[in-house]
Amino acid sequence: MHVANQGISPNKGGASTPSGSPPPPNQPRARVDAADIIQALSAHSDGISLGDLLRKFIGRIDRQGTITKSEWIQLVKQNATFGPDKLLRPKAT
Numbered sequence: 001m002h003v004a005n006q007g008i009s010p011n012k013g014g015a016s017t018p019s020g021s022p023p024p025p026n027q028p029r030a031r032v033d034a035a036d037i038i039q040a041l042s043a044h045s046d047g048i049s050l051g052d053l054l055r056k057f058i059g060r061i062d063r064q065g066t067i068t069k070s071e072w073i074q075l076v077k078q079n080a081t082f083g084p085d086k087l088l089r090p091k092a093t
Contacts, residue, residue, distance in 0.1 A: 030060070031060070031065075031066060031067055032057055032060050032061065032066070032067050032072055032075065033075070034075055034078065034079050036057070037053075037075050037076055037079045037080065038079050038090055040053060040056050040057075041053070041079065041080055041088060041089060041090040042090055044089075045089075046087070047083060047085065047087025047088060047089045048087060048088050048089075049086065049087060049088070050076070050088060053076065053088055054072075057072065076088065078091075079091055
């Protein structure tokens with residue numbers, strides 16, 4: 001019986017992962033930069049909590065080959081404002 005490819009894409013190791021899934025842990029991940037922070041903040045025009053923003057970057061912080069949590073916080077401070085409602089929003093340019 002032949003089963004059609006249903007959103008499965010091969011990776012370099014020959015194994016398959018569902019489309020849209022995160023890369024396997026042995027593959028390097030892109031370092032978080034200011035553009036990543038700005039993009040994540042811009043997606044939430046009403047603001048986003050620090051914890052929710054941090055969850056968007058799980059796997060890209062405090063792992064081998066990634067930025068540290070303190071470096072990530074510095075990027076957030078440089079690119080976001082913290083409102084009285086305790087939500088982060090992009091800094092005005």
